Amino acid sequence: MAKHIQVKDLDIYYDEFLAVQGVSMTIEPRSVTALIGPSGCGKSTFLRSLNRMHELVPKAKVEGQVAINGRDIYGNNVDPVDIRSEIGMVFQRPNPFPTMSIYENVAAGIRLTGARMKRSEIDDLVERSLRSANLWNEVKDRLHKPGGGISGGQQQRLCIARAIAVDPAVLLMDEPCSALDPISTQAIEDLINDLKPDYTIVIVTHNMQQAARVSDTTGFFNLADVGQPGRLIEMDTTAKIFSAPREQATEDYITGRFG
Amino acid sequence: MSVPTRTERETDLLRTETAPVRRTLPPWVPYAVLAAAIAVGGAAALAGVSAGLGAVLTVVLYAACVVTVSRLVEGPRKAKDRVVTTVVTSAFLLALVPLISVLATVISRGTARMDVEFFSFSMRGVVGEGGGVYHAITGTLMITGLATLISVPVGMLCGVYLVEYARGKLAAVITFFVDVMTGIPSIVAGLFAYALFALILGPGVRMGVMGAVALSVLMIPVVVRSTEEMLKLVPNELREAAYALAVPKWRMILKVVIPTALAGIATGVTLAIARVIGETAPLLVTVGITQSVNLNPFDGRMATLPVSAYYQYVNPGVPPDPALDRAWAAALLLIIIVMALNLVARLISRRFAPEAGG
Amino acid sequence: MPLSETPSAVARPRPRAGDRVFAGLSTGAGLLILVVLAGVAAFLLVEAWPALTAPPEEVPGGRGVALYVWPLLFGTALSAVFALLIAAPLAVTIALFVTYYAPRALAQGLGYLIDLLAAVPSIIYGLWGFTVLAPATVGPSGWLADNLGFVPLFAGPVSATGRTMLVAILVLAVMILPIITAVVREAFRQVPRLHEEAAHALGATRWEMLRMAVLPFGRSAVIGASMLGLGRALGETMAVTIVLSVSGGVTVNLISSGNPSTIAADIALQFPESTGLAVNTLIASGLVLFAVTFAVNMAARTVINRRSEFSGAN
Numbered sequence: 001m002a003k004h005i006q007v008k009d010l011d012i013y014y015d016e017f018l019a020v021q022g023v024s025m026t027i028e029p030r031s032v033t034a035l036i037g038p039s040g041c042g043k044s045t046f047l048r049s050l051n052r053m054h055e056l057v058p059k060a061k062v063e064g065q066v067a068i069n070g071r072d073i074y075g076n077n078v079d080p081v082d083i084r085s086e087i088g089m090v091f092q093r094p095n096p097f098p099t100m101s102i103y104e105n106v107a108a109g110i111r112l113t114g115a116r117m118k119r120s121e122i123d124d125l126v127e128r129s130l131r132s133a134n135l136w137n138e139v140k141d142r143l144h145k146p147g148g149g150i151s152g153g154q155q156q157r158l159c160i161a162r163a164i165a166v167d168p169a170v171l172l173m174d175e176p177c178s179a180l181d182p183i184s185t186q187a188i189e190d191l192i193n194d195l196k197p198d199y200t201i202v203i204v205t206h207n208m209q210q211a212a213r214v215s216d217t218t219g220f221f222n223l224a225d226v227g228q229p230g231r232l233i234e235m236d237t238t239a240k241i242f243s244a245p246r247e248q249a250t251e252d253y254i255t256g257r258f259g
Numbered sequence: 260m261s262v263p264t265r266t267e268r269e270t271d272l273l274r275t276e277t278a279p280v281r282r283t284l285p286p287w288v289p290y291a292v293l294a295a296a297i298a299v300g301g302a303a304a305l306a307g308v309s310a311g312l313g314a315v316l317t318v319v320l321y322a323a324c325v326v327t328v329s330r331l332v333e334g335p336r337k338a339k340d341r342v343v344t345t346v347v348t349s350a351f352l353l354a355l356v357p358l359i360s361v362l363a364t365v366i367s368r369g370t371a372r373m374d375v376e377f378f379s380f381s382m383r384g385v386v387g388e389g390g391g392v393y394h395a396i397t398g399t400l401m402i403t404g405l406a407t408l409i410s411v412p413v414g415m416l417c418g419v420y421l422v423e424y425a426r427g428k429l430a431a432v433i434t435f436f437v438d439v440m441t442g443i444p445s446i447v448a449g450l451f452a453y454a455l456f457a458l459i460l461g462p463g464v465r466m467g468v469m470g471a472v473a474l475s476v477l478m479i480p481v482v483v484r485s486t487e488e489m490l491k492l493v494p495n496e497l498r499e500a501a502y503a504l505a506v507p508k509w510r511m512i513l514k515v516v517i518p519t520a521l522a523g524i525a526t527g528v529t530l531a532i533a534r535v536i537g538e539t540a541p542l543l544v545t546v547g548i549t550q551s552v553n554l555n556p557f558d559g560r561m562a563t564l565p566v567s568a569y570y571q572y573v574n575p576g577v578p579p580d581p582a583l584d585r586a587w588a589a590a591l592l593l594i595i596i597v598m599a600l601n602l603v604a605r606l607i608s609r610r611f612a613p614e615a616g617g
Numbered sequence: 618m619p620l621s622e623t624p625s626a627v628a629r630p631r632p633r634a635g636d637r638v639f640a641g642l643s644t645g646a647g648l649l650i651l652v653v654l655a656g657v658a659a660f661l662l663v664e665a666w667p668a669l670t671a672p673p674e675e676v677p678g679g680r681g682v683a684l685y686v687w688p689l690l691f692g693t694a695l696s697a698v699f700a701l702l703i704a705a706p707l708a709v710t711i712a713l714f715v716t717y718y719a720p721r722a723l724a725q726g727l728g729y730l731i732d733l734l735a736a737v738p739s740i741i742y743g744l745w746g747f748t749v750l751a752p753a754t755v756g757p758s759g760w761l762a763d764n765l766g767f768v769p770l771f772a773g774p775v776s777a778t779g780r781t782m783l784v785a786i787l788v789l790a791v792m793i794l795p796i797i798t799a800v801v802r803e804a805f806r807q808v809p810r811l812h813e814e815a816a817h818a819l820g821a822t823r824w825e826m827l828r829m830a831v832l833p834f835g836r837s838a839v840i841g842a843s844m845l846g847l848g849r850a851l852g853e854t855m856a857v858t859i860v861l862s863v864s865g866g867v868t869v870n871l872i873s874s875g876n877p878s879t880i881a882a883d884i885a886l887q888f889p890e891s892t893g894l895a896v897n898t899l900i901a902s903g904l905v906l907f908a909v910t911f912a913v914n915m916a917a918r919t920v921i922n923r924r925s926e927f928s929g930a931n
Contacts, residue, residue: 364749438918440650450661540884
């Protein structure tokens with residue numbers, strides 16, 4: 001189920017440009033790890049290198065090691081597609097497939113990969129995933145309506161249901177609440193808490209209160225100057241980071257002195 | 260300018276009360292002048308001058324009057340603006356003249372033979388009156404259908420390549436030549452298909468499938484361009500969502516990207532069909548003409564609507580009228596098909612476009 | 618809520634194979650475009666070869682391929698260039714009308730009307746040109762011959778049927794009008810709104826705004842679009858075939874009954890009845906037409922693409 005992630009000396013490039021340098025960290029299973037930092041510090045780039053989405057950008061490349069339960073995902077003979085089935089992702093803006101119904105959206109991971117399942121099994125899976133995403137009660141009467149026809153917050157929970165329906169070990173969330181109103185944000189945060197016992201969750205957020213509310217561990221990313229690569233400045237339990245950080249830069253950031 | 264005396268200022272104030280300082284023509288003036296000009300032009304036309312000359316007279320008269328008045332009241336800059344407005348508007352109206360004339364001619368001449376016999380009979384054994392275009396309708400449908408079968412997969416795959424796979428120079432080269440290919444004259448496409456089949460099967464060969472190949476040369480670039488444009492409109496977020504679900508790229512393209520863009524692509528394909536269904540020249544040199552129904556595109560000549568209209572017109576026989584009536588009726592049928600296809604294309608894009616946006 | 622007993626055990630199909638096949642297919646389709654274009658040139662050349670190498674007296678006309686094609690090429694260029702001279706200015710003004718003068722609510726519909734001109738099949742333009750336009754030009758042509766007869770174009774004597782080069786030119790102009798209009802409209806649509814507003818803010822009238830902000834911006838689009846239209850006019854077949862009464866001479870006289878034919882029209886007229894070397898000769902003339910239109914279209918696309926690189930509108 002939930003797996004731990006080990007990152008060692010990770011350098012991430014866009015073509016020749018070094019965007020993130022020398023990140024090493026351990027992400028514990030069954031916990032929520034928040035990544036915070038100012039805009040452009042590379043935290044989203046880092047997140048996308050954890051499920052090999054980064055390499056979809058032309059000429060992007062990665063050096064270093066990312067291991068999931070000890071297996072290097074950048075090793076030879078590793079298919080990025082297999083990696084992504086183990087590591088789900090939720091994006092900044094809700095992106096349900098517009099041509100599919102709510103039901104089909106949840107089943108998308110199964111249907112699109114061409115796996116064969118019985119109709120009743122898929123029904124089950126859809127219901128369980130939607131229940132896990134705290135969305136079942138709201139949409140059970142309109143499962144076959146378009147996925148784009150519900151509110152933004154519901155769409156984002158639909159995307160989470162879609163992600164967990166393929167049964168990943170890890171969930172990556174890239175600022176999942178930045179396009180949502182406060183009430184929907186609350187619903188997502190509650191959901192993150194509910195999911196924690198079963199998954200390894202990594203969330204990038206701009207919102208420090210959110211990091212403080214939902215995460216067990218927090219990593220702070222920063223960059224020395226514009227054009228310099230982003231680095232992991234400090235990583236510790238969330239309580240520690242927000243009360244007694246070791247680095248001056250972290251303290252400046254969380255007390256709102258810059259960024 | 261000197262400081263105005265009190266009386267001057269008073270007269271200025273008086274003037275602003277009666278008329279604005281920046282004077283413009285009241286909005287009804289151009290219309291009144293136009294009405295008068297039309298009356299004069301119409302009267303001239305009725306008096307025996309040709310209708311075209313009457314229209315020219317109307318426009319010139321209108322322009323001259325409006326410019327004179329505008330120059331006196333509004334000044335030369337505004338007058339010039341009004342000249343341009345008149346010129347630009349009449350250019351547009353002028354362009355409508357052939358459209359209306361073509362449609363009116365085809366409809367008035369074509370309706371004579373819009374009867375049941377026309378749609379249900381071929382020209383087999385027909386001399387003089389009667390006969391129909393059943394054989395040409397089946398031929399046109401088969402050849403255009405075959406061309407669509409060839410063009411849609413090739414064109415869509417090429418569009419997919421350009422948007423989803425291509426990087427760098429080759430993509431630029433292919434995009435460029437797709438555009439250039441749009442400009443190949445239809446007769447050259449016909450000669451190409453002829454040359455291709457003549458090399459394999461010997462000179463003088465005529466087959467339905469040759470016509471389909473020729474039409475495909477014309478159709479493929481249109482399908483490529485519309486596929487390409489529609490795929491570019493699919494938000495990248497949907498691709499990422501699919502990737503994140505561990506969907507392989509080819510399934511992502513087939514199951515997410517293409518369905519999202521499908522309405523737009525269908526519109527493009529419909530317009531491409533509309534473009535080639537009326538083509539005459541390439542079929543003239545590849546498929547030829549026959550008087551009877553031929554349902555085998557791999558065996559011999561086939562009749563098609565445009566080519567049969569052409570032959571009814573060039574070889575009408577004696578008396579010519581029945582053949583000319585058939586030619587016009589075929590033309591009318593063709594124009595109805597083309598307009599219907601255009602309409603369908605607009606409907607598809609209007610009906611489905613907002614949904615694709617999310 | 619554990620989902621562990623579900624799908625990771627389900628066998629996934631080999632994604633690698635599918636990806637490779639699909640990528641191969643679509644790349645193949647892309648390359649096919651280049652292959653077809655090369656194929657057009659190659660197959661035409663192969664089929665034209667017997668005529669190119671035959672002794673001149675065996676080629677129809679008896680004087681070799683070059684002298685067979687020359688008058689046709691002349692007629693082709695004459696009709697296309699004059700059609701362009703009529704259509705291009707008209708197309709630009711129509712594009713201005715649709716973009717800037719027509720009421721907003723109507724603009725799209727009016728643009729669609731112009732697009733309909735392009736939807737009419739060329740055979741119908743031919744029938745219309747023959748029955749309606751040709752007779753209508755006989756009177757005005759007489760006037761031209763009487764009053765402007767000293768201009769070689771209008772030397773006369775006037776054709777009694779009206780099936781003259783002039784009518785062919787007018788029909789071609791109508792046919793290429795929507796093509797030029799569409800490209801120019803697209804360019805006008807990309808004119809930065811800010812430029813227009815800046816001109817208006819300086820107190821410009823609408824025409825002054827168009828001259829300051831819009832026309833300079835659209836210049837190369839107009840050039841590119843005109844060349845596209847030219848390419849289309851050069852290759853247009855059926856309308857010319859039907860409208861033009863051909864006698865084969867090389868003359869610039871637009872209103873007489875002695876007209877040079879065009880390459881495309883000549884092929885359409887001769888091809889169905891030809892055999893042997895005559896077919897090869899016609900294909901050789903088709904090869905010339907292909908080369909000319911290909912060059913014109915390449916130049917047009919280069920101009921249009923360069924514009925979009927420098928427009929900075931995006």
